[in-house]
Amino acid sequence: MFANIGEDIVTAVLQGAPPGTVYALVALGFVLAYKTSGVFNLAFGAQAYASAVLYFKTHAEWGWPVLPSLAVSVFVLAPLVGFLLESLIFRHLRTAPPVSSLVVAIGLTIAIPSIVDLALDFQPRNGQIPLGIVPNGNSVYYPVFDLYSFSRDELMAMGVATAAMLALAAMFRFTMVGLKMRAVVESPRLTELNGLAADRISISAWMLSSLFAGLAGVLIAPRFPTLAPGRFFDIVVVAIAAAAVGALVSLPRAYIGGLALGVAIALFNTFIPRWANDHSWLRPMQNNITPALPFVVLFLVLVFMPGLRRARFAADPLAGVDPPPRSTVIPAPISASEIVRRTLGTTLLVVTLIVLFTRGDSAFLYLAGQGAALAVVYLSITIITGLAGHISLCQGSFAAVGAFTTYQLAARYDTSVLVGAVAGALVAAAVGALLSVPLIRLSGVWIAIATLAFAFFFDAVMVKFSWTGAPSGVATGDLVVPRPVIGPWDMASDKSFLAFLLAVLAIATVAVMLLSRSTTGRMLRATRGSEIAAQSIGISPTRARVLAFSLAAGLAGLGGALLVIQQESVNYDTNFAPFAALFWLVLVVTFGARAPEGAIAGAATFTLFDKVVLQGTFIGWLLRSPDRVPGLLPVSPKWRLVLFGLGTIQYASHPEGVLEMARARRNRRRAEDDDHDDDHVELALEASV
Amino acid sequence: MRGRDVTLAAPLLAAEGLGKSFAGIVALENVSLRVDYGERVGLIGPNGAGKTTLFNCIHGMLVPDSGTVSLAGHDISKLPVHLRARRGIGRTFQRIELFPDSTVRDHLVIADRVRHGEKRFWLDVRRHGTPRPDEMQRSDEMLALFGLSELADEPIERLSLGQCRLVEVARALMTKPRLLLLDEPSSGLDRAEAAALASTLFDVQQRQGVAILLVEHDIELVARFTTRCYLLEAGRLLRAGPTAEVMASDEMRAAYLGSLPVPT
Incomplete structure (x- = not known):
């Protein structure tokens, strides 16, 4: 009886190890990004997706051998993505509040997969099973003690993840690059004052983290029945749960956290069905609790681990040298122009509604x-x-x-x-x-x-x-x-x-x-x-x-x-x-979360942008004939995700959104306030983004 | 009736035997402090003396390990920050804490409304949330007192540091506190600005009759502004008494300059 239980536990541990390593791998990459950039990079899953798709495209569809496919998708594309993200976006957000870069990362989570799909003409479909990096990865098995058989893919993922963890830990502890990276997280400006090029260090950190994302993406893909951005996002959330065990900064603990989660899930899977035979109330839990375990763990860790809760985000000691944030209080409009604007707006709304109700x-x-x-x-x-x-x-x-x-x-x-x-x-x-x-x-x-x-x-x-x-x-x-x-x-x-x-x-x-x-x-x-x-x-x-x-x-x-x-x-x-x-949050934040207009414009965009703009209906109506619509249209509805996902980038400098930003600017210009200082600040802010 | 007598007899603020340590490091050790109604009291000491810790224990941001804090005879040791505020403790912050995206008047109106926390749901609906005439009047008076009338509708991002400090004090006073805690009000200001701030504070204090507990690095400011003061070092109370006396004491010299060998 007890021997049986012992055997079951060992089986569960073995069974849990492969998914556990997968979680560990993503957790490592996530912690790496967080540790080296201070950015809570939810877009990590999207980066992993990009490499996984390119690998699938080159290897499975175009028939390239494994090595060139791997080289292009993991060692070329992934660092390139990291380079672009850092130099175009996150470098300029280093002193922004963490929430701002989180919002931008959420926008990228939406935008990157669509950009990849559009660029590679890729469409997630059922039945296109992703392949691993070893031949016959999912059909050759190696049994261990007759308890559980590892597939070659699983063994490969475990090996690579462990090696990567050791390499990373060594780099942070023993190399100059690791030390410099840690310094940049603390304060890029102070690092520069000490004669180090913060930008260059930060870029290499991002490229490294992105390389990890690519590697993780390619290694994880065989676990999924099909390539879909949502699955990669799910796995990042699981990885955050694993990383949270190490307070998001410890690489070894993130690795162990990932393994532990995998094993815990396997244990649940083994034992709960048995108890459920005796206790019928457990039966609905059986199917539900197990997949939710990482999220329960994450929630509990957040709520009950005071160390993590109080962990302050890296605050730049020299943040004070930034110009003060521009006020988002909208200057009072000139009454006449406001009346004109309101009348125009109301008329436009009424006309739209009339057209919609009579002709739509x-x-x-x-x-x-x-x-x-x-x-x-x-x-x-x-x-x-x-x-x-x-x-x-x-x-x-x-x-x-x-x-x-x-x-x-x-x-x-x-x-x-x-x-x-x-x-x-x-x-x-x-x-x-x-x-x-x-x-x-x-x-x-x-x-x-x-x-x-x-x-x-x-x-x-x-x-x-x-x-x-x-x-x-x-x-x-x-x-x-x-x-x-x-x-x-x-x-x-x-x-x-x-x-x-x-x-x-x-x-x-x-x-x-x-x-x-x-x-x-x-x-x-x-x-x-x-x-x-x-x-x-x-x-x-x-x-x-x-x-x-x-x-x-x-x-x-x-x-x-x-x-x-x-x-x-x-x-x-x-x-x-x-x-x-x-995507809801992305839309509302892009248009402006401070006033209801942003929400309404966001919802209208969500439902109508594709039909009206991307399919060319509006241009056809303008040109009075659907035949004259340029051949460019209709374009894929994914452009919607790209456009508005990237739209979040302005959140850091304009948390009030594009609508209010435009209104404030208009009012300020009309008021012809000779407050030039304010313009300077605004210009400086715009130049820095 | 007896309860009331006790209340009247008790000092406005009485901190008794406060102790606090962080991970084994003693930040405060058996410190007692008293502020009477309408009094101006200073709290001085070198860096790391425990001034801010003491301040935060009084204000409620920190829970002391031992000792009690009472306000007008009522034990407030267990109350959270916002309830202490409603009982009449206002404060300012060493690092300015204002509400971004709000105008100067917004700061005063919100403080005023929390103070007059009546049910005002329908009032808001009727008036679209705009300030009532009496709220406008009260905020106007406060603005005038601090010389901020011109800036009433400016967003706080446009204000200078000195002006921001004034807005902080004005916001605190809008809640009609009995005790105002000022945390390093002169930090970041130059001499002239600090002097201007001190004279404004003095003016306001005279008119409003609020008691002030001042934590300050600027010894000169403390000397001019307070009547009594407490000298803290390494978490212990070194000396308390009339400001002039404390300033002239050996303990003061020792605390700030270190003990010098006495020439023979």
């Missing part, structure tokens, strides 16, 4: 409805990010809570979907409030990572219960949600429901604007600006955070509910999955 075909009405519902979700980002200053990466989960609640109430109790939507908003608000409590002591980047862990936990566990998402065996897309009927007003048609959605959106917009100007809004903004100063005048930081999270979650829940009513079914994976929801 069904596709446009459907997309516009989707946009209106999404805009309500995006407004939640206006609250949590724009007003309260937190980066929340689980707004998709909050929206899904609203959607699932609506579906469950309608399906089980035949409740009106409108009642369901309100209930969904309330449930989501409660979830948001509950989630915010363990996050009270976290700040900045850690909130973003903890919410990301929650989003993945929700994705892996909560969605699969029959009382939340899908009954087993039913894809979430089959969860049918009816359209509402209010008295005589049946909103079955897209047109009538669009009118309803626009009305809700208008109310939500006004509510967010009022909130932003209200006392509560002022308190949230004060807490965002300086938590300790806000406390010192009597504002409770706990209350501010709980309030911000529950308001934002409630609004996201309402929007999610409206979205599934509009689409008439719950498409969890397309709409609310964590990776899909990253």
